[in-house]
Amino acid sequence: MTEPDPELPAEEDVPAPPALLHGAPVTASRGQTVVHADPSSYLDVVRALYDDGYGMCVDLCGVDRLLAPAVDLPAGVEPGRFEVVVNLVSIDDRRRVRLRVQVPEVDARVPTLFELHPGTEAMEREVYDFFGIVFDGHPDLSRILMPDDWEGHPLRKDYAVGRIPVQFKGTPPPR
Amino acid sequence: MTDVATPTRPATGLAALRNPDAVLRAPHLPEDVDRQPTDDDTMIVNMGPQHPSTHGVLRVMLELRGEAVLRAKPVIGYLHTGMEKTGEDLTYLQGPTNVTRMDYLAPLFNELVFSLATEQLLGADVPPRATWIRMLMCELNRISSHSLWMATNGMDLGALSMMIYGIRERESVLAFFEKVTGLRMNHNYIRPGGVAADLPAGWRDDVLRIIDAYPARLADYDRLLTGQPIWHQRTEGIGYITAEECIALGVTGPILRSTGVPWDLRRDSPYLAYEEVEFAVVTGTYGDTFDRYAIRLNEIRESIGIVRQILDKLPKGDYRVQDKKVTPPPRGRIDESMEALIHHFKIFTEGFKVPEGEVYVAVESPRGELGCYLVSDGSAKPYRIHMRAPSFVNLQALPHMMTGGLIADAVAVISTLDPVMGEVDR
Numbered sequence: 001m002t003e004p005d006p007e008l009p010a011e012e013d014v015p016a017p018p019a020l021l022h023g024a025p026v027t028a029s030r031g032q033t034v035v036h037a038d039p040s041s042y043l044d045v046v047r048a049l050y051d052d053g054y055g056m057c058v059d060l061c062g063v064d065r066l067l068a069p070a071v072d073l074p075a076g077v078e079p080g081r082f083e084v085v086v087n088l089v090s091i092d093d094r095r096r097v098r099l100r101v102q103v104p105e106v107d108a109r110v111p112t113l114f115e116l117h118p119g120t121e122a123m124e125r126e127v128y129d130f131f132g133i134v135f136d137g138h139p140d141l142s143r144i145l146m147p148d149d150w151e152g153h154p155l156r157k158d159y160a161v162g163r164i165p166v167q168f169k170g171t172p173p174p175r
Numbered sequence: 176m177t178d179v180a181t182p183t184r185p186a187t188g189l190a191a192l193r194n195p196d197a198v199l200r201a202p203h204l205p206e207d208v209d210r211q212p213t214d215d216d217t218m219i220v221n222m223g224p225q226h227p228s229t230h231g232v233l234r235v236m237l238e239l240r241g242e243a244v245l246r247a248k249p250v251i252g253y254l255h256t257g258m259e260k261t262g263e264d265l266t267y268l269q270g271p272t273n274v275t276r277m278d279y280l281a282p283l284f285n286e287l288v289f290s291l292a293t294e295q296l297l298g299a300d301v302p303p304r305a306t307w308i309r310m311l312m313c314e315l316n317r318i319s320s321h322s323l324w325m326a327t328n329g330m331d332l333g334a335l336s337m338m339i340y341g342i343r344e345r346e347s348v349l350a351f352f353e354k355v356t357g358l359r360m361n362h363n364y365i366r367p368g369g370v371a372a373d374l375p376a377g378w379r380d381d382v383l384r385i386i387d388a389y390p391a392r393l394a395d396y397d398r399l400l401t402g403q404p405i406w407h408q409r410t411e412g413i414g415y416i417t418a419e420e421c422i423a424l425g426v427t428g429p430i431l432r433s434t435g436v437p438w439d440l441r442r443d444s445p446y447l448a449y450e451e452v453e454f455a456v457v458t459g460t461y462g463d464t465f466d467r468y469a470i471r472l473n474e475i476r477e478s479i480g481i482v483r484q485i486l487d488k489l490p491k492g493d494y495r496v497q498d499k500k501v502t503p504p505p506r507g508r509i510d511e512s513m514e515a516l517i518h519h520f521k522i523f524t525e526g527f528k529v530p531e532g533e534v535y536v537a538v539e540s541p542r543g544e545l546g547c548y549l550v551s552d553g554s555a556k557p558y559r560i561h562m563r564a565p566s567f568v569n570l571q572a573l574p575h576m577m578t579g580g581l582i583a584d585a586v587a588v589i590s591t592l593d594p595v596m597g598e599v600d601r
Contacts, residue, residue: 029532029533030295030532030534055423057425058425058427058537058544058563059425059535059546059561061561061563063559064559067552067558068552068558071531072531085535085548085561087535087546087563091436094443096535098535117423117425118423118424119424119426121571123568139195139198140195143252144252145252145255147252155259161264
C-alpha cells in the first residue's frame with residue numbers, strides 16, 4: 001500500500017543494497033518500506049523518524065520467530081528469537097514505514113516508545129503479555145488481556161494451544 | 176448541583192499524555208482500606224464490566240471527588256479468546272471465519288483486511304467485480320455500524336427512542352446481508368481471492384430500497400437529536416480531545432476526524448476502487464462528542480452516495496480470481512469430475528500455500544484504521560496474524576477524555592469512542 005520512498009537511497013550517499021535510513025538498513029517488502037533496527041539503536045531510529053514527520057505510531061506488535069527464523073533480513077542484521085514490529089505513519093506526507101527490531105531470546109528487552117508515542121502504552125503491554133518482551137521505562141508494564149495471575153506468554157510458539165476436556169466424553173449411550 | 180466541583184481538566188495537552196500519573200494506575204488495593212475516610216479522600220469506583228452502557232464487558236476504574244472524575248483507567252481483557260493464536264492454527268481459507276468475529280458490528284471489514292493481506296502475499300489480482308462487490312458490502316456495513324452507534328449513543332444519553340430507530344435501520348441492512356451471505360453477522364463472505372458468491376437476483380432493488388429510505392430517516396434524526404437543546408447540552412464540549420493528542424495516542428477514525436484532521440484511509444491510501452468514486456471526508460472542529468455525532472451521521476450520507484455510485488459502476492465479470500491454486504472448482508463440476516472433487520477436497524483440507532513474507536495492510540473501518548499484519552512461513556497457515564484493532568487503540572484516549580468531566584459524562588465519553596469489545600480483546 002505504501003510506496004517505497006524513492007528518495008531514500010539518494011539521500012544517504014550509501015551504495016545500495018542495503019540502503020540506510022538513520023543508520024539502519026532499509027528493505028522493501030511487497031512494496032512497503034521496512035527499516036531494520038536492533039534493540040540498542042531502536043529508540044534513536046524511531047526518534048529520528050519522529051523528527052522526520054512520522055508522528056503517529058499506529059501499531060506495535062510482536063512476532064515469535066522460533067519455528068521460522070527470518071530469512072528476508074539484509075546483510076549484517078542478526079536474526080533474533082523475537083521481533084518487535086512497529087508501524088509509523090506520517091500524516092502530512094501520507095507515508096508509512098515499518099520497523100522490525102530483532103530481539104534476542106535471552107534478556108528480551110527493548111526501550112519503550114512511551115515518551116515519543118504515548119499511544120504505544122497499551123500495545124507494549126499487549127506484547128509483554130503475549131511474548132514476555134520487557135519494555136524498559138514503560139510506566140505500567142502489566143498484563144492487559146490475560147488475567148493478572150496467568151503463567152506463561154501465550155503467543156510464543158512453544159506455548160501449546162489449550163484444550164478443554166470434553167465434559168461428556170465417554171458417557172455411556174442412552175440405550 | 177451546588178456542591179459539585181466545576182469540571183476542569185487538571186492537566187491538559189501533550190504533557191498530560193506523557194505523565195504516568197495522569198492515568199489511574201492502581202494495580203493493588205491500598206493497605207489501609209479499613210480506616211475512616213476524611214473529606215479530602217477521593218473515591219475509586221469500578222464502572223463495569225457489567226454496566227449496560229459499557230458496550231460489552233469494559234471495566235473503567237474511576238477516581239472521583241464528588242461527581243467529578245479525577246482520573247480513569249480502562250481495564251480490558253474480559254472478552255479475550257485468543258483469536259490471534261487461533262488464527263495461527265487455521266488455513267488462509269478458514270481465516271475469515273476467525274477474524275470476522277473480532278469487530279462483530281463491522282465483520283466485513285475484518286474479512287476484507289485479512290483477505291487483502293493474504294492476496295498481497297499471494298500476489299493475486301482480484302477481478303474488478305469482486306472489488307466492487309467488496310466496496311458495496313463494506314459501505315453498507317459502515318451504514319449499519321453507524322446506525323447501531325446512533326442507537327446506542329442515543330440510549331446512553333437518554334434519547335431512548337433513538338435506539339428503536341437505529342436498530343430498525345440496521346435491520347434493513349442486515350436483512351440484505353442475510354440474503355447475500357446467508358448470515359446476518361460473521362458472514363465469511365469476503366475471502367482471499369474474491370467473495371464467496373455473486374450477488375443474488377434482485378439485489379439492486381434491495382439496495383435501492385435501503386438507500387432510498389435512508390435520507391428521510393436521517394432528516395428525522397436531525398429533528399429528533401441534532402437541533403434539540405438537551406442533546407446539545409449533553410454532547411457539546413464533552414469528551415474534548417485535540418488533534419495533537421489524537422496523533423500522539425494513535426487514535427484514528429471519527430475521533431481523529433472530529434478534531435479537524437482529514438485522515439481517511441479510503442482517500443489517503445486508497446484500497447479497493449475508492450479512487451474511482453467521489454466522496455467527502457467529513458471532519459469536525461472542536462473534537463467533542465457532538466462533532467463525533469455529526470461526523471457519523473454525515474458519514475452515513477457519504478456512504479449512501481458511494482453506494483449509489485457503485486450501483487452505476489459495478490462491472491460485470493467474475494466474482495473471484497480464477498487461480499486453481501486458490502479457488503475451489505464450481506459446485507457443478509464436482510458432480511461430474513473426479514479431479515474437481517479431489518481439487519475441492521485438497522483446497523478445503525490442506526488449504527493453499529502462501530509465499531514467505533510479511534505484509535501490513537490497513538483499511539478504514541467505521542472505528543478507524545483496521546490493520547492486519549500477516550507473516551507467512553510458506554505454509555498453508557499464517558505464521559503470525561496480528562490485527563490492529565482501532566477500538567483497542569482508541570480506548571487509550573478514554574482516561575484523557577474523561578478527566579475533569581462529570582461521572583454522567585463518562586457514559587457519553589465511552590459511547591462516543593464507539594468501542595467494540597470483541598475487537599479490543601480479540
